[in-house]
Amino acid sequence: MNIRTIAMCLFVSMTLVSASSADNKPVVNPKSTIPPTTTQQATDLTVAAPAKTPTAVSDEDVNRFTNTIVLIKDFYVQPVGDKTLLNDAIRGMVSGLDPHSEYLDGDAYSTLLMTTSGEFGGVGIEVTPEFGILKIVTPMDDTPAAKAGIKSGDYIAAINGKLVSEMSMQDAVDKMRGKQGSQVVLTVLRKGEKTPLTFKLIREVIRIPSVKSKMIDGDFAYIRLTQFQDPTAKLMHDAILNLKTQNQGRLKGVILDLRNNPGGLLESAVQVVNNFLDSKKLNNKYKDLIVYTEGRLPEAQYRAKATGEDILNGAPIVVLINGGSASASEIVAGALQDYHRALIVGTTSFGKGSVQTVIPLDKTHALKLTTALYHTPSGKVIQNVGIIPDVQVEDLKVTKNKTPDDIAMIEPIKEYQLKNHLAGAPTNPNAAKALENDDTGLAQDDFQLFQAVKILHTMYSLNLLAGK
Numbered sequence: 001m002n003i004r005t006i007a008m009c010l011f012v013s014m015t016l017v018s019a020s021s022a023d024n025k026p027v028v029n030p031k032s033t034i035p036p037t038t039t040q041q042a043t044d045l046t047v048a049a050p051a052k053t054p055t056a057v058s059d060e061d062v063n064r065f066t067n068t069i070v071l072i073k074d075f076y077v078q079p080v081g082d083k084t085l086l087n088d089a090i091r092g093m094v095s096g097l098d099p100h101s102e103y104l105d106g107d108a109y110s111t112l113l114m115t116t117s118g119e120f121g122g123v124g125i126e127v128t129p130e131f132g133i134l135k136i137v138t139p140m141d142d143t144p145a146a147k148a149g150i151k152s153g154d155y156i157a158a159i160n161g162k163l164v165s166e167m168s169m170q171d172a173v174d175k176m177r178g179k180q181g182s183q184v185v186l187t188v189l190r191k192g193e194k195t196p197l198t199f200k201l202i203r204e205v206i207r208i209p210s211v212k213s214k215m216i217d218g219d220f221a222y223i224r225l226t227q228f229q230d231p232t233a234k235l236m237h238d239a240i241l242n243l244k245t246q247n248q249g250r251l252k253g254v255i256l257d258l259r260n261n262p263g264g265l266l267e268s269a270v271q272v273v274n275n276f277l278d279s280k281k282l283n284n285k286y287k288d289l290i291v292y293t294e295g296r297l298p299e300a301q302y303r304a305k306a307t308g309e310d311i312l313n314g315a316p317i318v319v320l321i322n323g324g325s326a327s328a329s330e331i332v333a334g335a336l337q338d339y340h341r342a343l344i345v346g347t348t349s350f351g352k353g354s355v356q357t358v359i360p361l362d363k364t365h366a367l368k369l370t371t372a373l374y375h376t377p378s379g380k381v382i383q384n385v386g387i388i389p390d391v392q393v394e395d396l397k398v399t400k401n402k403t404p405d406d407i408a409m410i411e412p413i414k415e416y417q418l419k420n421h422l423a424g425a426p427t428n429p430n431a432a433k434a435l436e437n438d439d440t441g442l443a444q445d446d447f448q449l450f451q452a453v454k455i456l457h458t459m460y461s462l463n464l465l466a467g468k
Contacts, residue, residue, distance in 0.1 A: 094367060095169075099129060100356050102170075102368040122177045123184060123201045125150065126262040126324075132165040133157050133189075134172055137350065138260035138324035141212075141226045144201040150188065152260055152324040157196060158187035178203045210264075213239035217442075217453050219252040220460075225272070228264025228328040233271030240275070240311055253316040253456045255449070256332075259346065263327030266291075266302075266355070273335045274308035276317060282306060282339065286377035290335045293355050295372030300355065302372065316459035317342035318452045321387060322395065326350035327374075333387045334376035343459065344389040345452050353382025391455060396447045398440070 069085055091103040124143020127134040134156040139145035156164055159175045167175070176184055180203055188197045210232040212224040221243045223236060244251055263269075273290045282288050293302040319333050319342045330349045336342035355372040374382050443450040 091168075094369075098354070098370050100354060100368070101370050104358070104366040104368055105364070122206055123186075123203055124206050125156075125176065127156065127173070129169050131155070134164055134169075136188075137262050137326060140206065140262075141224075141260075142209075143206055144204055145199075148199045148201055150186070150199060151190065152322070153191065154197075155189040156186050157189050160185050161187075180205050211235040211239055213243060215243060215247060216255065217457075219247055219250070220453065220456055221247075221251045221254045222257065222449075223254060224257040225261055225329075227261055228266075228268035228272070230265065230268065232264070232268045233275065236272060237275055237311060251312060251315055252460045253318070254312060255318045255320060255452050255456060256342070257320045257449070258325045258329040258333060259320050259322045259448070260324035261326070261329040262324065263329055263352065266304075266328060266331070269328035269331045270304040272332050274306060275311045276336060276341055277306040277308065277339060278310040278314075279306040279308060286338060289377040291331045291377070292375050293372035294375065295355070297371065300357070300372040302355070314463075316456060316463060318456045318459070319344050320448060320452050321346045321349045321389060322448070323347055323350055325387070326352040330382045330387050331374060331376075334380065334382060337387065337390065338377040338380075343391060343455060344387060345391045345393055345455060346389050346448055347392065347394060348388050349382075349386040351382065351384050351386035353384075391451075393448050393451045398443045398447055 072080055072085065087103075087105070094101050094103045123145045124140040125145045126137040126140065128137055129135070136145075136150060136152055136154045136156065138152045139150045156172070158164060159167075159172060162175075164172050176186075178184060182203050184201050184203060186199045186201065188199060190197055210226050210229045212226070213236075214222050216222040221240065223239060225232060225236065240251070240254070270290050277290070279288060288305045290304045290306055291302075292304070293300060295301065317336065319336055321329065321333050321344060325333065325346075326349065330351075330353060333342075333344050333349065337344050353374040354370045355374060356368050357371045358366050358368050360366045376382065442453065
């Protein structure tokens with residue numbers, strides 16, 4: 001079969017699909033899909049007006065397409081095979097839809113599956129195309145990128161000296177991957193920097209632990225979710241139980257840190273929320289929904305309801321988010337915010353509220369298509385808006401020079417800190433000093449977390465006053 005015949009078959013197929021869409025009888029096999037994922041890149045997406053009935057393909061359209069292929073084959077500086085042209089045509093057709101839809105060849109499909117399982121190769125960066133280059137959504141925790149100081153909001157202008165603007169998205173991602181121990185050089189543009197920054201990174205096998213936990217500031221727990229993988233909800237559940245056991249069976253409250261969490265599996269996010277909502281006490285508010293989606297196809301209509309019990313028995317929760325919190329992170333934050341189960345603290349999230357469904361084409365190829373938009377339980381759209389925190393806290397930097405002015409940024413000056421202060425009753429000065437050091441140290445290391453701890457203390461105190 002020659003390329004002209006292939007082109008004609010392709011357009012006939014497109015015409016038939018258009019006709020099917022116009023009749024509102026699209027056919028999708030729901031069993032062939034993988035749960036929607038956001039493990040590749042996240043970005044803003046402009047929601048278009050309701051689609052009109054597609055215009056039928058004319059003979060002129062077919063001729064223009066086939067003539068383009070013939071001209072490429074006859075006049076391009078290097079020979080190009082029919083298979084390459086066909087694959088590129090599919091790739092271009094899908095990439096023109098929106099930033100998240102993607103044609104996955106064998107390597108890209110395998111990478112997607114590896115990412116959702118929690119292990120893959122590279123430098124540990126989530127990216128999205130913007131302004132013809134790559135914007136960094138977030139550097140993942142404990143990866144070469146994070147350790148080198150790459151930040152959310154940076155732009156990658158070149159990889160190994162080659163301009164990103166001259167590469168496809170997939171080519172750029174592929175160039176950042178490579179053999180463990182090999183080096184990749186990223187040229188990065190950062191707001192506030194007059195000249196580009198150069199980062200020489202050594203590639204590693206990226207194993208992302210999706211849950212980190214510890215006790216913080218007494219009887220409060222700190223849970224960090226780096227992304228939403230298959231085991232994330234269970235790992236978080238087990239971590240909370242372990243912290244409870246360490247703390248005589250109770251926790252005064254929890255800080256759930258979703259900052260720079262780019263998302264992951266939708267079902268995992270639903271299970272995480274289920275750990276904090278008592279379905280028997282929701283009183284059918286918002287129909288007990290955790291999240292729902294709306295799309296063109298019946299298969300894109302998704303409803304997830306709360307069915308679990310509150311593992312914290314009502315103890316207060318503070319959820320930390322920032323501009324790197326995307327997709328599944330926003331679903332968790334939005335649900336807990338709508339039910340007033342948690343106070344959302346930080347800065348407005350990324351605003352990636354579209355669903356991508358992976359539909360296999362064969363054993364080694366698939367389409368990742370945007371099929372629906374997420375809604376929080378109250379009906380709020382996440383796309384392009386994000387989750388707006390209840391308490392806005394910027395990521396400020398507190399100087400480490402312990403002058404009275406610096407301490408005053410964190411807490412009011414106390415009597416014992418004044419010069420020539422009078423001694424009072426015998427006390428343990430080390431206790432006061434330890435409290436001061438703990439506070440200033442946390443504020444210097446992570447100001448948003450420092451503020452979250454203070455807020456959680458207040459929430460716990462208010463619960464005591466209310467008799468909860």
